[in-house]
Structures are given as C-alpha cells and as structure tokens.
Amino acid sequence: MITLVTDEVLLAVQTVGICRTNVLLWKGRAMGSLQARTPDHIPGHECSACVAKLGPEVTCLRVGDRVAVEPGIACWKCSVCKTGRYNLCDNFRALSFTPGVEGTMQRYLVHPAELCHKLPEHVTYDDGAMVEPVAEALHTCLRAGITVESEVLILGADPVGLSSLLVAKAMCARHVCIADHNEERLAMAKVLGADYTVLVYRSDASVAAKQITETMACMPDITIESSASEAAIQIAMIVTKAGGVVMMHMLSKENTKLPLAQAALREIDVKGAFLYPGDRFPLALSMVSSGAIDFKQIITHRFPLDKAQEAFEVAGARKGGLVKVVIDCGTEPRRP
Numbered sequence: 001m002i003t004l005v006t007d008e009v010l011l012a013v014q015t016v017g018i019c020r021t022n023v024l025l026w027k028g029r030a031m032g033s034l035q036a037r038t039p040d041h042i043p044g045h046e047c048s049a050c051v052a053k054l055g056p057e058v059t060c061l062r063v064g065d066r067v068a069v070e071p072g073i074a075c076w077k078c079s080v081c082k083t084g085r086y087n088l089c090d091n092f093r094a095l096s097f098t099p100g101v102e103g104t105m106q107r108y109l110v111h112p113a114e115l116c117h118k119l120p121e122h123v124t125y126d127d128g129a130m131v132e133p134v135a136e137a138l139h140t141c142l143r144a145g146i147t148v149e150s151e152v153l154i155l156g157a158d159p160v161g162l163s164s165l166l167v168a169k170a171m172c173a174r175h176v177c178i179a180d181h182n183e184e185r186l187a188m189a190k191v192l193g194a195d196y197t198v199l200v201y202r203s204d205a206s207v208a209a210k211q212i213t214e215t216m217a218c219m220p221d222i223t224i225e226s227s228a229s230e231a232a233i234q235i236a237m238i239v240t241k242a243g244g245v246v247m248m249h250m251l252s253k254e255n256t257k258l259p260l261a262q263a264a265l266r267e268i269d270v271k272g273a274f275l276y277p278g279d280r281f282p283l284a285l286s287m288v289s290s291g292a293i294d295f296k297q298i299i300t301h302r303f304p305l306d307k308a309q310e311a312f313e314v315a316g317a318r319k320g321g322l323v324k325v326v327i328d329c330g331t332e333p334r335r336p
C-alpha cells in the first residue's frame with residue numbers, strides 16, 4: 001500500500017520513450033557529470049501516465065486524468081528557482097538523470113502533482129510521452145535564439161536532432177540543414193521537413209564543414225550539436241558563421257578537445273542546454289496539442305515493459321530504420 005504525502009500523486013505509467021541519454025548511460029558511458037548506472041537502475045524520463053491515486057492536498061488533478069510527466073524536481077525556493085530556471089537549482093533532481101533517482105520505466109510512479117500536465121482529450125499517450133523531448137528541443141532552440149532569419153544547422157539526425165529540427169521548423173527558421181553519417185536517418189529528416197541534408201563521413205572536420213556550407217550555400221548562424229561526438233563539436237566550431245551560436249544539446253564526455261581560438265577570433269557563442277526551465281514543458285505541450293509539432297511520427301519501434309532489455313538492445317544498435325523506441329508500461333489495453 002503506497003502512502004502519498006500532501007502534493008503527490010500515484011501514476012499508472014503508460015508510454016515511456018527511450019532517450020539517447022538512457023541508452024548511453026545503459027551502455028556504461030559517462031556524459032559530463034552523469035555517470036553510468038548500476039544494473040538495478042530504472043531508466044526513463046519521457047513519460048505519459050494516468051492518475052491512479054491522489055495525495056491528501058491535491059486539487060489540480062482527478063483520478064483517471066491522463067497526463068504528461070515533467071521529470072525535473074527542484075527546491076522551488078532558491079534564487080535560480082525564483083527566476084524560473086529550476087533546472088539549474090543546486091537541489092535539482094531529474095527522474096533517471098540524477099544518480100539515485102529512479103526513472104519512469106515502471107508500472108507505477110509517485111510524482112508531484114504540479115509536474116503532471118493534463119493531456120487534452122485528443123492528445124494520445126504517445127504524444128504525451130513525446131512532450132518531454134519536445135520541451136528539451138524547445139529550450140535548445142530558444143537558447144540558440146532562432147528567428148525567421150536563422151540559417152540553422154543540426155549535427156546528428158537521431159531523435160534528439162530530429163526534435164530540434166521539428167521545433168526549429170515550427171519556429172519558422174529560414175532554412176534547417178541536418179547532417180549525419182546515416183542515410184536512413186537523413187531520409188527521415190527530409191520527411192520531417194529538413195530543407196537540406198548532408199551525408200558526412202567521419203573525416204576531417206574541415207572537409208565536413210565544406211560539404212555543409214556548399215549544400216547550405218552559406219555558413220549557418222546557429223549550429224545545434226546533437227550527436228555528443230567530439231568530431232561533431234569540432235565541425236560546429238568551424239562551420240558556424242562569425243558572430244553565431246554553437247548550441248550543445250547533447251552531453252558529451254567531461255573534457256572535449258575544441259578549436260576554441262575559433263570562438264575567440266570569430267566571436268562564436270558556445271551555449272549549453274540541460275533539460276529546461278519551468279515554462280518550457282507547458283509550451284511544448286501546447287505545441288504538441290495544437291499539431292505544430294508531431295513528434296510521435298518518428299516512433300518506429302514499440303515494446304512491452306517486460307521486453308525492456310530487448311528494447312534497449314535494439315535502441316542501442318540503431319539499425320534497420322530505427323528512429324524512436326517506446327516502451328508500453330500500461331497494463332490495460334488502450335489507444336496509443
């Protein structure tokens with residue numbers, strides 16, 4: 001029997017997306033200060049759910065409500081929390097990211113009610129689970145300063161890069177180019193609206209930069225690095241226009257070799273994004289529910305919770321037209 005404290009709810013988890021960070025941590029790779037997980041760690045932070053039980057003081061939700069789960073929890077009292085940037089709080093904990101904090105890939109989850117966002121009737125559980133990656137991409141694109149005049153380059157066409165592509169297009173960026181070394185993922189990027197795609201091989205950064213600028217017929221104002229590879233970050237530094245922005249959407253290893261003289265001499269702003277501040281998740285939900293973003297179209301594979309190990313193996317192998325893998329954690333038959 002679960003006892004809920006005042007503002008908590010018990011959630012029956014429905015769809016959970018597998019994010020690249022989940023896979024990299026599962027494979028034992030550290031990213032920045034995030035360390036590989038112990039075998040009993042529960043991953044997952046892209047999640048939709050149904051409210052199963054209310055804590056004694058919860059008034060904003062009812063049992064049976066369908067919700068998207070915002071995975072970050074902060075103190076809500078310190079100076080950064082008060083400015084809305086709760087993702088930078090010293091006491092920030094994110095489901096499956098923070099060591100010791102379990103993720104959403106389980107049947108039931110206890111979570112603060114205020115971080116459970118009600119889904120409109122027409123928004124499915126799959127859409128609901130995709131609000132989280134859209135919120136991450138939205139924060140990345142807003143931090144990068146995308147406008148209708150922006151020439152945007154995205155490095156990496158896996159779901160992290162594709163989410164930025166969809167958001168950048170929804171923000172009416174002038175052109176969006178996406179580069180990857182995988183032809184199938186580039187074909188998906190084209191379907192999702194990329195103006196240009198570039199097949200880059202793991203070669204010299206200056207060769208890849210030349211390929212990209214020739215395809216775009218310009219240097220990008222904004223480069224969003226979504227691949228977590230050192231080679232891609234180096235391409236980003238040299239391909240971006242003077243005065244432009246290199247945005248780090250994926251976490252790379254703790255120390256990365258960068259041509260930083262490029263940043264100094266050409267006034268490139270290198271910016272990071274880690275999850276998102278408090279206003280992004282509701283905005284991302286609006287973008288999903290209005291149809292401005294249809295991220296669920298990239299879901300290519302679905303597994304039940306008891307086949308989660310297989311799902312991670314498939315997601316980790318990244319073969320055969322694979323884009324996004326989701327886990328169905330619900331026990332009842334339902335619409336996706």
Ligand SMILES: [Zn+2]
Nearest residue numbers: 019020021133
């Ligand atoms: Zn993620």
Ligand SMILES: [Zn+2]
Nearest residue numbers: 075078081089
């Ligand atoms: Zn705080």
